[in-house]
Structures are given as C-alpha cells and as structure tokens.
Amino acid sequence: MAITAFLTDSTLCIGCKACEVACKEWNEIGDDGFEWSGFSYDNTCKLGASTWRHVKFVEHTPEPGLGGNAPELGSWSFSSDVCKHCERAGCLEACPTGALVRTEFGGVFLQPDVCNGCGYCVVACPFGVVERNRDDGRAFKCTFCYDRQKAGLEPACAKTCPTESIRFGEIGELRRAAGERMAALIERGMKDAAFYDASNTSVGGTHAMFIVRGDPRTYNLPPSPQVPTVFLKRAWRSSALAALVVLGGTIAAFLADGSRRRC
Amino acid sequence: MFEEETSKAPRLEPTAAVEVPAAGSPVPSTPSERRLLEIRREAEETGTVAGKGFRPPGAPFPTASPETGYYRIPLLHEPPWTWEIPLYFFVGGAAGAAAVVGSIARYTGARPELVRDARWIAAAGSILSPALLVSDLGKPMRFLNMLRVFKAQSPMSVGAWTLVGFSLGSSAAVFAQLLVDRYGPSFPVRLIEHAGQAMSLAFGLPFSNYTGVLIGATVIPAWNENVDELPFYFGMSGLSSAVALLELMGHHKSRALDVLGLGAALFGCWELLRTEGRNRPAQEPLKHGLSGALTRLGGALSGPLPAAMRLVSLFKGTDRSWTWRKAAAFTSLAGALLTRIAWVHAGHVSARDWRLPLETL
Numbered sequence A: 001m002a003i004t005a006f007l008t009d010s011t012l013c014i015g016c017k018a019c020e021v022a023c024k025e026w027n028e029i030g031d032d033g034f035e036w037s038g039f040s041y042d043n044t045c046k047l048g049a050s051t052w053r054h055v056k057f058v059e060h061t062p063e064p065g066l067g068g069n070a071p072e073l074g075s076w077s078f079s080s081d082v083c084k085h086c087e088r089a090g091c092l093e094a095c096p097t098g099a100l101v102r103t104e105f106g107g108v109f110l111q112p113d114v115c116n117g118c119g120y121c122v123v124a125c126p127f128g129v130v131e132r133n134r135d136d137g138r139a140f141k142c143t144f145c146y147d148r149q150k151a152g153l154e155p156a157c158a159k160t161c162p163t164e165s166i167r168f169g170e171i172g173e174l175r176r177a178a179g180e181r182m183a184a185l186i187e188r189g190m191k192d193a194a195f196y197d198a199s200n201t202s203v204g205g206t207h208a209m210f211i212v213r214g215d216p217r218t219y220n221l222p223p224s225p226q227v228p229t230v231f232l233k234r235a236w237r238s239s240a241l242a243a244l245v246v247l248g249g250t251i252a253a254f255l256a257d258g259s260r261r262r263c
Numbered sequence B: 001m002f003e004e005e006t007s008k009a010p011r012l013e014p015t016a017a018v019e020v021p022a023a024g025s026p027v028p029s030t031p032s033e034r035r036l037l038e039i040r041r042e043a044e045e046t047g048t049v050a051g052k053g054f055r056p057p058g059a060p061f062p063t064a065s066p067e068t069g070y071y072r073i074p075l076l077h078e079p080p081w082t083w084e085i086p087l088y089f090f091v092g093g094a095a096g097a098a099a100v101v102g103s104i105a106r107y108t109g110a111r112p113e114l115v116r117d118a119r120w121i122a123a124a125g126s127i128l129s130p131a132l133l134v135s136d137l138g139k140p141m142r143f144l145n146m147l148r149v150f151k152a153q154s155p156m157s158v159g160a161w162t163l164v165g166f167s168l169g170s171s172a173a174v175f176a177q178l179l180v181d182r183y184g185p186s187f188p189v190r191l192i193e194h195a196g197q198a199m200s201l202a203f204g205l206p207f208s209n210y211t212g213v214l215i216g217a218t219v220i221p222a223w224n225e226n227v228d229e230l231p232f233y234f235g236m237s238g239l240s241s242a243v244a245l246l247e248l249m250g251h252h253k254s255r256a257l258d259v260l261g262l263g264a265a266l267f268g269c270w271e272l273l274r275t276e277g278r279n280r281p282a283q284e285p286l287k288h289g290l291s292g293a294l295t296r297l298g299g300a301l302s303g304p305l306p307a308a309m310r311l312v313s314l315f316k317g318t319d320r321s322w323t324w325r326k327a328a329a330f331t332s333l334a335g336a337l338l339t340r341i342a343w344v345h346a347g348h349v350s351a352r353d354w355r356l357p358l359e360t361l
Helices: A018-027 A090-094 A146-150 A156-160 A171-187 A228-256 B002-012 B031-046 B084-107 B112-137 B140-147 B155-183 B187-216 B230-248 B255-277 B281-286 B289-302 B304-314 B318-352
Strands: A004-009 A053-060 A075-082 A100-102 A108-110 A166-170 A193-196 A208-213
Touching: A004 A075, A004 A171, A018 A053, A018 A156, A075 A208, A090 A100, A090 A108, A090 A228, A156 A166, A166 A171, A171 A193, A171 A208, A228 B084, A228 B187, A228 B230, A228 B255, B084 B112, B084 B155, B084 B187, B084 B230, B084 B255, B084 B318, B112 B140, B112 B155, B112 B187, B112 B230, B140 B155, B155 B187, B187 B230, B187 B318, B230 B255, B230 B318, B255 B289, B255 B304, B255 B318, B281 B289, B281 B318, B289 B304, B289 B318, B304 B318
Parallel strands: A004 A208
Antiparallel strands: A004 A166, A053 A075, A100 A108, A193 A208
16 A cells, blocks of 8 residues: 655645535545634634644745745735644554554544543644544544545545645655755745745654644744654653652651651 | 714824823723823924833843744643542542551551541542542543553653552552451451552552652653652652641641651752752743742741751650641641652743743753
C-alpha cells in the first residue's frame, strides 16, 4: 500500500474554503459556532474537534517586490492547515486505549468507537490539532479520509481544491514535486518561499507538507515541534528517584523510631 | 414601513441634540468612546478637528508575523480536563503514599492502628480515584477502554494499569484487615493481607508520583519545562498529605510520621526556591498572574509553613506540641491540594501563551 501525503501550497491557495466545506460534508462534522474573530476573513481560527481543515488568512508583509508584490501593498496569503499526520505522532504514542492508530497509508487515524475521551492526546499534540468535543467528550481530528483512501479515492479536501493548492499523492512523489515547485517559485523571484515538513525535529517529518511565503511561524507552523515522548525518559527517571527517596525515607523513619513498639 | 424608516433618517444627521447626550443621560465610560464624543462635538462646533483621534478598543490589532505568529492565536490546545483531575492528582498522591507508609509501618512492626488507618486511606483513595477519572470521562463504561491495551510509551496507560493494581492491592489489604479485626488472624486471611500489602506497596510507589510524569511528558511548555522535577514534587507532596491524614486520624505521637512530615516540608521549601529561581519564559505561569499566586501560596503551604510549625512543635510541651503539629498537618494538606490545582492551572495559562511554540529550540 502506498504511503500517502498532502502537499499544501499556499502560493496557489485562493482562500475559497472549499476544502473546509468538503471536509465537513464528507465527514459530517458540525459547525464551529458563528462568531466573528476579527482576524482577516478567518473565523474558525484554529484546527479543532469540528475543524479538520482550516484556511488561514495571513495578512503580513513579505519582502516587497518579490513575486509581483507591489512594494506599497501588504500581502494577503492563504494556507489550508490540516492534521500533520506526524511520522512520530505524539497523540498516537500518548493514547492509552489504542484508539489512535497508524493506517496502512501512513496517516494517523482516531477510531471514534475506541476513544474514551481521556483527552491525553490533546496535550500530546505539538501542532494543536486534536481536540476534545465538548458535548461528546471524545477527541476528534482529521482522519486523512481513511474511508475514501480505502476505496481508492483521494481525501475530500484535495479532491475539491479548485487550484490544486492541496495536492495528494505518494509521499516520495510529493516531496519531489515540492522540490520542483520550490525551485520554480524561487526562479520566479519568490525568494522567500519556504518548505515545511518538520523533518529536522523529534516529530521526524509530517505527512502534511506545506509551501508558504516567508517565515513558517507567520502561519503558526512551529519551528521546533516536539513529540512529548522525548520527555518520557527524564520523567520516569525522576519518578523512580522520587519513589526510592519516599521508600528509603519511610523505612529510615520507622526504623529510627524507637517508640514504635511502645505505643 | 419604508416611510417610517426615512422619517427616522434625520436622526443619523450629526446634530448636536443627538450627538451630545443631555444632562443626566449616560456618558460613555470608556476613554475611546468619550474621545469619539469630543471629536464629534468639536467637528460640529468648529467644522474641523485639530487633535488626535482615538485608539480603538483592542488596538493595536494583531498581525501575522514571525514574531506574533498567526494573529497571536495560541497554537496549542488547553488541557481538556475538568475539575476532577487536579483533585485526582491530590487523592492519588495521598493514597499511594499512605500505602507506602502503611506497608513499611507493617513490616517494621509499628502500631497496628497506624497500619490499619493507612490501609483505609489507601483503599478509600483507590476507590475515589477511579470515580474521579470516570466522572471526567463523562460515560463510566468508557473507562474500560483504558484496559484494552498496555502501552509503555503512554503515561496515561501505565497510570491506568497502576491504578488497577493499586486498587486491587489496597482493597485486598483492607478486606483482610476487616476479617482480622472481626474474626482474628487465620492463614488464608494472612495470605490475602500479605499479598495485598505487597501489591499496594509495589503499585503505591509509582501511583503516588506518576501524575508528574503524566503532565510532564506533554507539549504544554510550563509542564515539560519541569519534567525532571514534577514527579518528585508530586511524590513528596503525596507523602506529606498521607502523613498529615494519619496524624489527623490520631497518630500524633508517632515520631516517624513527624520526621517524614518534616522531611517532606523541607523538600517543599526547596521546591519553592527552585520554582522561584528559574527564569525561562515557559516558567512564567508559575510566577505571574493567578496561576503564579496559586503556585506560590501552594508552595508556602507545603514547604516553609508546615516546616516551621513542626520545628516549633518540637520545643513545646505535649499538648501545645500537638496543636502545632495539627496546624502543620492541615496546612500541608491544603498546600498539596492547592499545588496540584496551581500546576494544572499553570498548564492552561501556558497553553494560551502563543509565544512559546514560536521559539526555536
């Protein structure tokens, strides 16, 4: 089975939010509330239990003049965010029930019938993707359209994207495509184009890769996402040491207490 | 209908009668609204406005940039846990440590009453703990999914299984205790008692501090920043709670408990100093704001205060001494509970800090 991935190219995104709608329709996700955020045209703000695709509306100031930008104008970039489907996924490693699994396509799938709503994956995701549904109690996130992939279809968001900003395919092929696209963008003068897949971090790369203009931090793509499993060794060492101290201290205290037999 | 609309239209014209509120009508309280009113009045009277405008509420508006991230929207989600979880951390810590104290007391031949009470605390905690967890999950049957698999790399899974082992062990020990108290010792009862005691010791040790691992090994900056100490903090805090509970149950003549209580309180002093002495950005929720105040109060109640009270009690007569020890016991219990609440609250504040995930390691 081919290992698949997303390549989301923000230089092609027109901010139509068709991916958000297609995702909601296919996966039958409820609304996110109807509130104005005041942040450009973005009112969902971040990924969550009911937002598995999220189009960011990034008003920023990239290097003027590059890629056809008039120097006096700010830039309006769009980028469709999604679960990163990490190579080493914090949520998957933290899940105590085995609800989160790695599929044959390389994605991270949350089985809703197994999830018990402990919420530990929420604090284990370095990208702030998975979230507990308030009403239901269980956690939800992008399924990488596991059901569609099983049937040989591409995920709903990629299928519906009118500009092919969201590309779906075999991960190696997409990496090559990303390299070619990056070279093309830079050749056209967009020297600030950046490729993001977190492969140089403890996350070990993602199955959702991004091409953005400027610093990825502008898009809330963290420069050093950490899979929390890296803290385990230190944590358990401290736990063992604390247990030893408590045990030793208690033994010493009771042995030294000469009065123990008297009263 | 339409005519009615147009007849109201003149109200929108900038007439002084409408724009400037008459005496007695409410005056806008915010400075920006007051300034807006002044500008309108000035424009009405002089036809021009000389001074500066006003800063709209919430300005300067967030922008997307490498420094501010995406409109300062926090990347991470806050911990989704309800109020039961910090309480569970407290109960579990006390119960686990009580099992350790009870077991050691049993093996070193301390007073049987002390052993019995310690077993009761452990058993009560081992029943209360899953109740709190189940309550957080919403649907009781969901807790069973926790026991589908064992995953060593998931502290939540390790903790769930530790809780099961601890519950079985401490329930068996307290069950044997009941039988001994009612019917006197016999071989099968002794067997259950020893097995239960050994099990509650073996599982009680990790159970008293694994919650530090649980929150330490996460992406929440304030927690993983302190991953080397959190299990220690929680373990020692659990010990001081167990000692305090036993003392309040009437074992205030036990010197061993006094020594353990003093030791845990002195550790609390060190913990307080360590938290105060760190200045990394991720440490901020533990030092500023409500979560900082809670952390400091919890630290003072767990460390310096009970330590001082216990030291004072050493130099008092029997009656006065007990008063001071009792105060120390109450103080440490409050400190232990408050510390857990403070750490969980600090995690929430930390997750809301949009700056931290933008840092490069």
